[in-house]
Amino acid sequence: MENRTLKKEVILNHADKLTAGKITRRQFIMTAIAAGATLPTAMSMATNAMAATPVKGGRLRQGLGYGSTTDTLDPGTSENGFTQAMHYAYGNHLTEVDSDGSLISELAESFEPSNGAKTWVFNLRQGVEFHNGKSLTADDVIATYNYHRDENSKSAAKGLLTAITDMKKDGDNRVIFELEAGNADFPYIVSDYHLVIQASENGEIDALSGVGTGGYILDSFEPGVRAKLTRNPNYFKEGRAHFDEIELLSILDVTARQNAIMNGDADVIDNVDPKTVALLARAPNLTILETTGTQHYTFPMRLDVEPFGNRDLRLALKYAIKRQELVDKILLGHGLAGNDIPISSAMPFLNTDIAQREFNPEKAAEHYKKSGHSGPIQLSASDAAFAGAVDAAQLIAASAKEAGIDIEVVREPKDGYWSNVWNKKGWCACYWGGRPTQDWMYSAAYTADTEWNDTAWKETDDAKRFNDVVLAARSETDEASRKAQYFEAQQLLHDDGGAIVAMWANYIHAHSKKVAHGDNVAANWINDGNKIAERWWFA
Numbered sequence: 001m002e003n004r005t006l007k008k009e010v011i012l013n014h015a016d017k018l019t020a021g022k023i024t025r026r027q028f029i030m031t032a033i034a035a036g037a038t039l040p041t042a043m044s045m046a047t048n049a050m051a052a053t054p055v056k057g058g059r060l061r062q063g064l065g066y067g068s069t070t071d072t073l074d075p076g077t078s079e080n081g082f083t084q085a086m087h088y089a090y091g092n093h094l095t096e097v098d099s100d101g102s103l104i105s106e107l108a109e110s111f112e113p114s115n116g117a118k119t120w121v122f123n124l125r126q127g128v129e130f131h132n133g134k135s136l137t138a139d140d141v142i143a144t145y146n147y148h149r150d151e152n153s154k155s156a157a158k159g160l161l162t163a164i165t166d167m168k169k170d171g172d173n174r175v176i177f178e179l180e181a182g183n184a185d186f187p188y189i190v191s192d193y194h195l196v197i198q199a200s201e202n203g204e205i206d207a208l209s210g211v212g213t214g215g216y217i218l219d220s221f222e223p224g225v226r227a228k229l230t231r232n233p234n235y236f237k238e239g240r241a242h243f244d245e246i247e248l249l250s251i252l253d254v255t256a257r258q259n260a261i262m263n264g265d266a267d268v269i270d271n272v273d274p275k276t277v278a279l280l281a282r283a284p285n286l287t288i289l290e291t292t293g294t295q296h297y298t299f300p301m302r303l304d305v306e307p308f309g310n311r312d313l314r315l316a317l318k319y320a321i322k323r324q325e326l327v328d329k330i331l332l333g334h335g336l337a338g339n340d341i342p343i344s345s346a347m348p349f350l351n352t353d354i355a356q357r358e359f360n361p362e363k364a365a366e367h368y369k370k371s372g373h374s375g376p377i378q379l380s381a382s383d384a385a386f387a388g389a390v391d392a393a394q395l396i397a398a399s400a401k402e403a404g405i406d407i408e409v410v411r412e413p414k415d416g417y418w419s420n421v422w423n424k425k426g427w428c429a430c431y432w433g434g435r436p437t438q439d440w441m442y443s444a445a446y447t448a449d450t451e452w453n454d455t456a457w458k459e460t461d462d463a464k465r466f467n468d469v470v471l472a473a474r475s476e477t478d479e480a481s482r483k484a485q486y487f488e489a490q491q492l493l494h495d496d497g498g499a500i501v502a503m504w505a506n507y508i509h510a511h512s513k514k515v516a517h518g519d520n521v522a523a524n525w526i527n528d529g530n531k532i533a534e535r536w537w538f539a
Contacts, residue, residue, distance in 0.1 A: 058538040059245040060515070062527070063260045065271035065387070067250025069224035070419040074207040075196040076148055076155030079418050081270070081433075081526060082250050084193045086227045089246055089533040090131070091196035091212030094122055094141065095187050097436060097529060099520040103188055107136065107197055107213065116477070117182035122190075124173045128236045130199040131217045138169035143200035147207060157194035159450030160443045163474070182475035185439045192440070193530070215241025215534050224250050224415060229533070242537035252414040254387045261286060261510050268511035268536075270526050273387045274332035280510045289509040290334065293523025294344055294434020294441075297386050299379070299396070299500040304456040305426035307373045308498060311460070316367035317377075318500055320400040322359040326503050329395060330388040334508060338501035341490045342432060342441050346523075349438060349486040354494050364403035376408040378427065384417040385429035386505065393429060396502075423454045430454060431505075433525045438486050442470050446493065455498030462496035514538055 025046050032042035067082035075087045094108040105111065108122040128136040145167060148155040163186075166178040179186065196212055198205040210218040215237065216229035227248040235241050249266060251257045254273045260266040262283060272280060272288070281288045301308035301317065308314060323337035339357055343350050381393035390411055397407035412421050412428075421428050435441040443450060448458040448467050457463045466489055473485035493499070507526045516539040522529030528536065 054239060054242050054516075054537040055539065056242050056537075057244050059247060060243045060268070060533065060536070060538075061247045061249060061266045062532060063249045063251045063257050063266035063269040064527075065252060065254065065257060065269075066384075067224050067252065068384075068418055069415055071223040072208065073210045073218075073221060074155075075194050075198075076153065076157060076207060078194055079156065079422075081530060082227075082248060084525070085248055085527060085530045085533065086218070086221070086229075087193055087196050087212075088214070088529075088531050089216045089227075089229050089248075090210060090214040090218045091198070092214050093192070093195055093197065094190040096191050097188075097522065097524045099518060099522040099528060099531075099535060101436065101522065101524065103191065103436075106191070107141075108190075111187055113182075113184070113186075115182075117184050117186070117475070118179045120177045120179070120186050121170075122175045122177070124175065125236060126173055128213050129234055130213050131211050131232065132199060134199045136197070136213060137172040138175045139172075139203070140197055140200045140205070141175045142167050142169060143203050143205050144195065144197050146203075147198075147205050148195065154451065155194060156444075156451050157192055159447060159452075160189050160192055160195075160440075162449050181471070182477065183439070184477070185437045185474070188435075188437050188440050189443070192444075216246055226250065237534075240534050243533065246533045252384055254383060258510075261512070264512075267515050268509060268527075268532060270507070270509050271387050272508040272510050274330070274334045274508065275388075277332075277334070277508060285513055286510050287513055287515075289511060289521065291507045291509075291521050291523040292346075293507060293525075294346060294436070295505050295507055295526065296338055296342060296344070296432050296434060296501050297389070297392070297503045297505050298338075298342075298430045298432060299393075299427060299502060300430055300454040301427050301498040301500065302425070302454070302456045303458075303460070303498050307371070307377070308426055310371045310373065311496060312367040313371035313373050314496075314498060316364045316371060316403070316405060317400065318357060319360045319364035319367065320403045320405055321396050321500065321502060322399045323357070323502055325359075325399070326392055326395060330392045331503060331505055335503050335505040338503050340494050340497065340499060340501045342434065342445065342493075342499070342501055343438060343486075343490055344434070344504055347436065347438060347441075349483050351487040351490040353487070354491060357494075359399060361399075361403040364400070364405065368403065368405055376406045378408050378410050378425075380410045380412050380421050380425045380428040382412040382414050382417045382421070382429065384412075384414040385422075386431045389429040392502070423452065436524055438489070439470065439474050442489065446470075446497070446499075457496070457498045460496055462492045466492040466497075 028046050029042045064082045066080040092107045096106040098104045109125045111122045148157045149161050163179045165180050215235045219228045221227045229246040257269045261269045303309045379393050381389045393409045400407045469485050469489045476482040517536045
C-alpha cells in the first residue's frame with residue numbers, strides 16, 4: 001500500500017512538472033508507465049495535465065446575454081455584464097476578488113488600515129503602464145475616484161464612496177484614504193467594477209477613453225453589438241491574458257446564444273437556459289460549466305411609483321408568489337428559493353432566524369384588502385433581465401390571481417431594458433450578481449445614497465433605520481455587535497423593503513472543449529467573475 005501511494009505521488013509530481021513545462025509529454029508518459037500506469041492511462045493523464053497549462057494565442061469569441069445600444073465606455077454607468085466584462089478586460093482596480101473568492105491586490109501592491117479602519121493606505125505597483133504609455137501614479141487613482149465622487153456624477157459607484165472624506169498622495173506610489181468612520185470592508189469596495197483606474201491629465205480623467213492598464217487593449221466598441229480587444233504586450237500580470245484577441249458579442253436572445261455555441265460561432269456563452277442544459281450537454285464538442293454564487297433574480301417595487309409606496313400592498317405581493325414553483329419551472333432546480341433579502345449562505349452573518357416566506361393566499365388577500373387598492377397592477381418583464389423572466393412574471397400573475405390580485409404582465413423589448421425600464425418603472429424583473437459582503441451589497445443597491453437603489457426604499461421609518469444600522473455596522477469591530485446589526489438590517493428589508501428576492505440562480509455556461517480554465521472558477525459574477533478574458537485560454 002505504501003509503495004502504491006509513493007508511485008501515485010511520483011506521477012502527480014511529474015504531472016505538475018508537465019503542467020509547468022519542465023518536462024516533455026514523452027518524459028511524463030515514460031515516468032508514469034515506470035510507476036505502474038498503463039499506456040492509455042499515462043497518455044490520458046498527460047493530455048489532462050497539458051490542458052491545464054495556459055497556452056498563449058487564439059481569438060476568443062464570448063457570447064454574452066447582456067448589452068444594450070445605450071451602453072457607453074464610461075465605467076461609472078456600466079449596468080450590465082457586457083460592459084463589465086469589457087471594463088475588466090481593458091482595465092484594473094486597486095484590488096480584485098480572485099477566482100477562489102478571496103480578496104487580493106491588483107494595482108495596489110499592498111494595503112493596510114489604521115485609526116480603527118478610518119484610514120486606509122494603498123501602496124501602488126511600480127512600473128505599471130496605461131495603454132497610452134503613461135505610467136500609473138497616485139494622481140490617476142485620486143482623479144479616478146474624484147470623477148465618481150463628484151456632486152454631479154451619475155456613477156453607480158458614487159454611493160459606495162460617500163464615506164471618503166479625504167484622499168491624498170504620499171509620493172507617486174501611495175494613496176491615503178480618510179473615511180468618516182471605520183470600514184473593514186473598504187478594500188472590497190475598491191474592487192467594484194465601476195472603479196476602473198484611468199489615466200489622468202491635470203487632475204481629470206477621460207471616462208470615455210477606454211484606456212486602462214488591463215490585459216487587453218480596446219480596439220473597437222459597438223454598443224449592444226460587440227467589442228474587440230487585442231492582448232496588451234506590456235501587461236504587468238504574469239500568467240494572465242492568454243488570448244491574442246477577444247471578441248465580446250452581445251447576444252440577448254437565449255436561442256441565438258445556444259445556436260452560436262452549437263454552430264461554432266462562439267467559444268463560450270453564459271446564461272444558458274436551464275431548459276436546454278441537457279441538450280447542450282449531449283453535444284460532444286461542448287462542456288457545461290455551472291457555478292453556485294451570489295446571483296439572485298428579483299422583482300423590485302419602486303416606492304416612489306404608486307401603488308408600491310403602500311406597505312400592505314408590498315406584503316400582499318410578497319405572499320402571493322410561489323417561489324419554489326419559480327425555482328422548479330424557471331430554473332429547473334438550478335437554484336434556490338429566495339426570501340426577500342439579498343444575502344445568501346455564502347456571505348457572513350446570514351440571519352437564519354428569518355423564516356422562509358411561503359405562498360400564502362390568505363395573508364396576501366388580507367394585506368391586499370388593507371392596502372385599499374383595486375384594479376390591475378403592471379409587472380414589466382423581459383428575458384434581458386434573465387432567461388425565463390417573462391415566464392416567471394406569468395407564473396407570479398397566476399399565483400397572485402389565487403389571492404384575488406390582478407397582475408398585468410407587460411412584455412418589454414430586450415434592447416434598452418436597463419435604461420428604459422429597470423430603475424424607472426414601478427415593478428419589473430431584474431437580476432443582481434450579488435456582492436461578497438453585506439455592506440457592499442447594501443451600498444450597491446439598498447442604501448439611500450446609491451444611484452442603483454432600484455426600489456427607492458428611502459423614506460419609510462424602517463428604511464431610515466436600515467440606513468442607520470448599515471452605517472453603524474460598517475465601522476463596528478466587535479463581531480457579536482456587527483452580527484446583531486446585520487441581522488436587524490435583514491429583518492427590516494424582509495418586512496418593509498421593496499425588493500422581492502424570488503430566486504437564487506446558479507450561473508450556467510457552455511464552452512467549447514478547446515477552451516480551458518483553472519480548477520477554481522469564480523462565482524462572485526458570471527463568467528468566472530467576468531474575467532474569462534484574463535483567466536482562460538485555449539488548450
